[in-house]
Amino acid sequence: MKIKILDLFAGAGGLSSGFEMYVNEKNEKVFEVHRAVEIDPFACNTLRKKHGMETVIEGDLTDKKIHKKVIKECKGIDIVMGGIPCQSFSLIGPRSGKFKELEKFKCDTRDRLYEEFRDIVKELTPKIVVIENVKGILSKKDGNGEFIINHLINDFEKLGYNFENESGMKYFVLNAADYGVPQIRERVILVGVRKNWKDITIPNMIPTHYDPNSKSAKELKNLGLLPYVTVYDAIGDLPRLEAKLTSTGISKRGLPKIKSQNKNRDDGADILENDFIKFKEHYSKLETNGKNYFKFIGTEKIAKIHHHKCRSHKKDDIQLYAKMNPGETAGDFITRCPEDSSLIIYDMNSFKDKYRKQDFKKPSTTIFAHLEKDGNRFIHPEQPRTYTPREAARIQSFPDDYIFEGPFTKKFKQIGNAVPPRLSFEIATMVHEKIISEKNKYWSKKSLFTNLRKEKFIKKILEKKTPKFSLLIYRNKYDYNRKVHNSHKVLGKNFY
The missing domain is CATH 3.40.50.150 (Vaccinia Virus protein VP39)
Structure with a gap:
């Protein structure tokens, strides 16, 4: 029982x-x-x-x-x-x-x-x-x-x-x-x-x-512990996406140009075929910690990948995402590239970490429900866009067959509020x-x-x-x- x-x-x-x-x-x-x-x-x-x-x-x-x-x-x-x-x-x-x-x-x-x-x-x-x-x-x-x-x-x-x-x-x-x-x-x-x-x-x-x-890494390894699972381990196999340009704030005259530019941008879909060849290639590169992680989320048994669709972004944001280094915050970026400060519209005295580019070599920073509003603190390490709901779900260690109901933003809210x-x-x-x-x-x-x-x-x-x-x-x-x-x-x- x-x-x-x-x-x-x-x-x-x-x-x-x-x-x-x-x-x-x-x-x-x-x-x-x-x-x-x-x-x-x-x-x-x-x-x-x-x-x-x-x-x-x-x-x-x-x-x-x-x-x-x-x-x-x-x-x-x-x-x-x-x-x-x-x-x-x-x-x-x-x-x-x-x-x-x-x-x-x-x-x-x-x-x-x-x-x-x-x-x-x-x-x-x-x-x-x-x-x-x-x-x-x-x-x-x-x-x-x-x-x-x-x-x-x-x-x-x-x-x-x-x-x-x-x-x-x-x-x-x-x-x-x-x-x-x-x-x-x-x-x-x-x-x-x-x-x-x-x-x-x-x-x-x-x-x-x-x-x-950590200073104790060698001793901890000898005790049988595994190194942290990284962002690369968790999402490195997912299809590459290109965010579309948002039409928010664009004049009627500018809309045709935006639509034309978006035609060739693949921003994903709510249901995609699982690319087993790419997954196996990614899996083969992983150490024991990454392989154990995938055993837990069960990707090798899933025919469909759900919720791998990214947000649309402003042109300036996409440029900023591309120029930032992995692990950098907005404050770090302004210090390194003051000539590009115009790409950031927020007050850097109050919002130094408003933007953060995640690092493939480390675990992600804490996923939270604010993802419902925007994903600027969760910029993809290699692609000029923010996390998709599936990427956020993987960072939270949800199995790949876990399906979240509701509108796009409400999926983020559910994922961000959850216990891994x-x-x-x-x-x-x-x-x-x-x-x-x-x-x-x-x-x-x-x-x-x-x-x-x-x-x-x-x-x-x-x-x-x-x-x-x-x-x-x-x-x-x-x-x-x-x-x-x-x-x-x-x-x-x-x-x-």
């Missing part, structure tokens, strides 16, 4: 998708999304495409009818998970301030979303709770100057959940690149276990990949093999990354001495900074 998941604020389903992709040593799927709740209609259609009509509950959790429906249909659920919207933390705990400001917050239904999540957990009493949020939640405070993260953990501890992990912390700060995602993306992950089910310390999340430019499935796959592995099954061995024999998952490697990693660093540790219901020298208690990027 599969372990049933309730995915709240599900978005396009990135968090639960990684859990569903996990298989045990018998190559059997272990987790199943029982219900996914989401308010965005386009994301709901994406979820229906993947899970079917019955699984998706579309609506606002603050609506009593939706709340009751969730409770009625999810009794006996095993895991409740979700990325609680950031705005929903503004009313946690007592607030101080002007009356009008307080009333403004009270009128914002988003501020009740955290309470809805907590109340659903209280009513359903799942065995495990998984919460994802941006790293900024660690520094966010309420009106009285108290850390929001403290209130959140306290609330769930009162419900009988334990969050403390082997490092003495009550949350993880994970960089997705450390777990095989071709992207630098730091997120806070909380995993809580109901004490009256299992009184267990949450196991640490052990990185599987390392930064080849490759990261959630690692969380699922830890949850099943170390918490639910309580196996002696940390990793499954049938895992995609068997060569990394050996206890001797993990022991060496945990015992490894590291340079001094500062950890923000939650303990005794308040936050404080503790300097750790040569500590073996390492997490995420602190591992390096």
Whole structure:
């Protein structure tokens, strides 16, 4: 019998998708999304495409009818998970301030979303709770100057959940690149276990990949970790595209010229044939890290590539994209080429990183929902254009058969808001093999990354001495900074 998941604020389903992709040593799927709740209609259609009509509950959790429906249909659920919207933390705990400001917050239904999540957990009493949020939640405070993260953990501890992990912390700060995602993306992950089910310390999340430019790269390689997956690894096989010129702001007299120039520009399509010859050629050039990545997203089994169509751009932007060097921001470019500053219309005092050209040799910078508006921070490393939805999805580690519903821009929004499935796959592995099954061995024999998952490697990693660093540790219901020298208690990027 599969372990049933309730995915709240599900978005396009990135968090639960990684859990569903996990298989045990018998190559059997272990987790199943029982219900996914989401308010965005386009994301709901994406979820229906993947899970079917019955699984998706579309609506606002603050609506009593939706709340009751969730409770009625999810009794006996095993895991409740979700990325609680950031705005929903503004009313946690007592607030101080002007009356009008307080009333403004009270009128914002988003501020009740955290309470809805907590109340659903209280009513359903799942065995495990998984919460994802941006790293900024660690520094966010309420009106009285108290850390929001403290209130959140306290609330769930009162419900009988334990969050403390082997490092003495009550949350993880994970960089997705450390777990095989071709992207630098730091997120806070909380995993809580109901004490009256299992009184267990949450196991640490052990990185599987390392930064080849770090000082410890040689040692980490010897421990069996793989180098970061790069942008080239992830999207280097996709067909070359040429962005069309936008007609926005062009006079009627200029439109015929634009149309003529666009005739010979191939900007892609929402459905393309998978060029297996080109894919195999690209795959043959990759190291183990890149090959493992493609095993995860399943490109070799996909006949069609979806959503590989690029935006139209202004002529000046296309010229700028072509002149920028990989890794450069707008500020870097102006410093190097002041004579071309007219290509940038934004105030460089405020928008120095408004444009960023990605680097094929490194992981991408963090994909975010602003891609819905423009892609200027995600300029293709070799082509004068910005990312396509499929390229963004690959950077997020979505499988190639994952289809996003809705208009072009709404696809970007869903992708940018998602938890990378490759990261959630690692969380699922830890949850099943170390918490639910309580196996002696940390990793499954049938895992995609068997060569990394050996206890001797993990022991060496945990015992490894590291340079001094500062950890923000939650303990005794308040936050404080503790300097750790040569500590073996390492997490995420602190591992390096």
